[in-house]
Amino acid sequence: MKFGKRLREEVEEIIPEWKSEFISYKKLKKQLNQNDPDLRETYVCCKRPSFSTLDCLGVGGEGFITLFEGEIEKVNAFFVNKEEEYIIRLKELQEMVAKLDDDEEILQVQKNILDFHAEMVLLLHYSLLNLTGIHEDREEAQEEAYGGSPSHIFHA
Numbered sequence: 001m002k003f004g005k006r007l008r009e010e011v012e013e014i015i016p017e018w019k020s021e022f023i024s025y026k027k028l029k030k031q032l033n034q035n036d037p038d039l040r041e042t043y044v045c046c047k048r049p050s051f052s053t054l055d056c057l058g059v060g061g062e063g064f065i066t067l068f069e070g071e072i073e074k075v076n077a078f079f080v081n082k083e084e085e086y087i088i089r090l091k092e093l094q095e096m097v098a099k100l101d102d103d104e105e106i107l108q109v110q111k112n113i114l115d116f117h118a119e120m121v122l123l124l125h126y127s128l129l130n131l132t133g134i135h136e137d138r139e140e141a142q143e144e145a146y147g148g149s150p151s152h153i154f155h156a
Contacts, residue, residue, distance in 0.1 A: 003136045004029060010129060015122055021078040022126070023071045023133040031064050032137075032144050064141055068134075075130045082123050089116055 004025045011019050093116060096109050 003132070007129060007133055015126060018078075018122075018126060021074065023075055023130045023137070025133045025137065028064065028067055028071060028137045029140065031067050032140055068137060068141070072134065075134075079123070079127060086116070086120060086123070 007022070007025055011022055093109065093113055096105075096112070100106055100109060
């Protein structure tokens with residue numbers, strides 16, 4: 001199964017409410033496929049190519065790299081916002097634990113902690129799916145620009 005389809009299915013199945021916050025793999029791939037194949041010849045001879053070298057693969061300011069960087073910023077901003085929410089929530093849970101009086105309250109706090117953990121696991125899954133998408137896009141850009149997949153061109 002192709003990565004883009006697998007990504008869509010996982011997002012829809014696991015975290016549909018965060019769908020708009022994931023890397024837009026399909027849009028990036030479409031932008032990459034719109035590039036002029038003749039540009040590849042210009043960059044094959046570069047000894048130390050970089051991502052900025054690939055920026056001219058697109059058209060004007062709407063090139064692949066511009067889109068790619070925007071997607072990374074979107075993913076990072078969402079993650080940072082969620083991280084801040086979770087820090088606040090953790091402090092609230094810690095305060096609740098400090099004020100516990102009876103068994104019913106203990107059960108409610110345990111449930112809240114389990115829910116909190118589940119949300120943090122979803123955020124971890126979000127990060128991993130996006131990291132995989134970024135890696136896939138980077139490799140496709142490399143193949144598009146250099147007509148192959150030499151491992152020495154990009155280093156993570």
